[in-house]
Amino acid sequence: MIEQVAYRVGEIKPFYAMALLARAKELEAQGRRIIHMEIGEPDFVTPQPIIEAGIAALRSGQVYYTPSSGLPALREAIANWYSMSAGIQISPDRIIVTPGASGASLLAMAALLNPRDTILMADPGYPCNRYLARILEGNPVGIPMTAKNAYQFTADHIESYWSSITKAVLVASPANPTGAILCQATLDALINSVESRGGALVVDETYGGLVYESESITALTLSDQVFVINSFSKYFGMTGWRLGWLVVPDNFIQVADKLAQNLFLAASTPAQYAALAAFRPETIQILEERRMAFQQRRDFLLSKLQVLGFYVPAIPQGAFYIYADCSKFSVNSMAFSQNLLENVGVAVTPGLDFGCNDPHRYIRFAYTTSMERLQEGIERLQTYLS
Amino acid sequence: MIEQVAYRVGEIKPFYAMALLARAKELEAQGRRIIHMEIGEPDFVTPQPIIEAGIAALRSGQVYYTPSSGLPALREAIANWYSMSAGIQISPDRIIVTPGASGASLLAMAALLNPRDTILMADPGYPCNRYLARILEGNPVGIPMTAKNAYQFTADHIESYWSSITKAVLVASPANPTGAILCQATLDALINSVESRGGALVVDETYGGLVYESESITALTLSDQVFVINSFSKYFGMTGWRLGWLVVPDNFIQVADKLAQNLFLAASTPAQYAALAAFRPETIQILEERRMAFQQRRDFLLSKLQVLGFYVPAIPQGAFYIYADCSKFSVNSMAFSQNLLENVGVAVTPGLDFGCNDPHRYIRFAYTTSMERLQEGIERLQTYLS
DSSP states (O other): OOOOOHHHHHHOOHHHHHHHHHHHHHHHHOOOOOEOOHHHHHHSSSOOOHHHHHHHHHTTOSSSSTTTTTTTHHHHHHHHHHHHHHOOOOOOOEEEESHHHHHHHHHHHHOOOTTEEEEEEEEEHHHHHHHHHHHTTOEEEEEEEEEGGGOOOHHHHHHOOOOEEEEEEEESOOTTTTOOOOOOOHHHHHHHHHHHOEEEEEOTTTTTTTTTTSSOOGGGGTTTTTTEEEEETTTTOOOGGGEEEEEOOGGHHHHHOOOHHHTTTOOOOOHHHGGGGGGGGHHHHHHHHHHHHHHHHHHHHHHHHHHHHHSSSSSSOOOEOOOOOOOOOOSSHHHHHHHIIIIIIIOOOOGGGOOOGGGGGEEEEESSOOHHHHHHHHHHHHHHHH | OOOOOOOOHTTTTOOOHHHHHHHHHHHHTTOHHHOOOOOSSSSSSOOOOHHHHHHHHHHOOSOOOOOOOOOOOHHHHHHHHHHHOOOOOOOGEEEESSSHHHHHHHHHHHHOOTTTTEEEEEOOOOHHHHHHHHTTTOOOEEEOOOGGGGOOHHHHHHHHHHOOEEEOOOEEESTTTOOOOOOHHHHHHHHHHHHHHHHHEEETTTTTTOSSSSSOOGGGGGGGGOOOEEEESTTTOGGOOOOOEEOOOOHHHHHHHHHHHHHHHSHHHHHHHHHHGGGHHHHHHHHHHHHHHHHHHHHHHHHHHHHTTTOOOOOOBBTEEEEEEEETTTTHHHHHHHHHHHHHOOOOOOGGGGGSSSSEEEEEEEEOSSHHHHHHHHHHHHHOOO
């Protein structure tokens, strides 16, 4: 038999976090109590107003296809949200509703990348973005982010890594796994650098809204030429509904619509109707309370991890992750993760899931579980590591 | 500015049906009553048991991510359905739940196609499949289906078109837009032909279940090496929920799971819980009644179109389309479609949406609207064409 599997598949690594999660579930089935700090999904259920809107949509038979680019009312609601939260006017035509941020990333890359075109992205970074580029036969280039720079992607990185075959740059703010955010000045410099080179800047704002000290800023306030990925999953608490969006420059509206028609036809209709309730004041109030809870968890977890001997060079400003240097305990973070799970029932994600920039020194903690469980996790770590 | 849009986009044509639909909506906004026979979406709402299951899922907070390959209970339910309806045992591990059949096609092609690999498919055929192959840098090759052969894809086509760079063959049964189905002998010959060449056969069974005279047969009864695409959209009446599945051979289970993780993370959770009710006897009863209604519509529309002078060489056996030769009236089916819309308010899809095999002689009628409206449409056509 000839080799049927496409080459691209061989270059895609499975997520180690998934294997650890499977092992954690095995242990739970045996009666062990596991503290989950490996999961990139908040423990909070979807806010009730969104659930109710979803139920109302189903009751009234809103189950037919929407246009490929999304329900017009939802595209307008997103535009209004940009107006209210960021004071900017974005035409709803530029907003394409997608099946999750995954759909938005796939769409942006399909619109931009020719085979062998490079797209620069952060290492460590969200692994799917790297593999989506590869699936489309583009060439993802990971740029090592450094602790001394608080893992911030800067225009200097572009200066160093841009080449004649570079087509685009993907940055995330807040970033997974580091929680780094891009301030306005940094974003401005990135935009200028990419635009002056004729490239495209894709800003992944999947964790937008989940920012703690500083103001959450969208790149759309600074340029109408950027591609912005966003999601209803994280801040809005709609993970399993699979809903996100992509904002494109004017000259990509038709392009994005054509690609959406073919790649996924349209996003889920009940989810789109439910999401109409995501921007209501009563929902935002719930979401803001959750943001405070995340901040409290971060503050607790960060200080405790530092006391335990994990090295976290800069306070993670957003998302719900702490990317910690565990080299005081192990320079094999994969084995260390397995040990933590087997010996004290604490599940974390090894650095290997995020790239090849010194991953063996790092693990990612997600504070997507309750304070009570975080406390229990810290106590277990304390006992084990001291 | 350098050309930012990827080359692939230039090769993707927008769907003419979408432009006609937009024009139809304009006319409706002006007060015109339009008979829609262009839409590939049944007028029936999702069966009530599925809606209720969806509502129950939302009420109980089933809004978190499922595993990438789908909810285990749903994969099992699909396997049980194959057992009950086709008498075959398919391991749930081989079933990957996807965001619609679109997700299943994308997954299958991403797993199989290297750049420039050809994939053979029918012309006329569902246009997204052609473009998905192109998006992945594969090379879709349309094979002209002929009226004298009732538009059936056969092993002879493979014999004629297979080349050293052919990797896969995609066939659909029932097929869009022709309604042709593949009988067991034809399917068997196709399987033998493709497997003997070391290629992969992908069978699109999106319209499986919507078969009128004959038995609906799945290719899975004949081989465990085929890839089978299916959908909850058409027979099960769940279009807007965006849910489908892909059955893969054993050695593609890990491959498909890895690709699903990256391409879409997982399908919609509320939709997956809702779909658990799709196989219940009370749902199947509703669906079977609808199938009878479709058959009645097909019989009516087909006989009337033939009397009017449209040429339909073979009775369409499945799906909900009639692909009719309109050359008695026009050899420019695009202009003819526009005329029908403007002059008598009947919307149909021009052949151009389905490929380049003599498309100017053909239009597609969808019987996705009520008998009453079909009758009205026929009366309008009668007046206009006689």
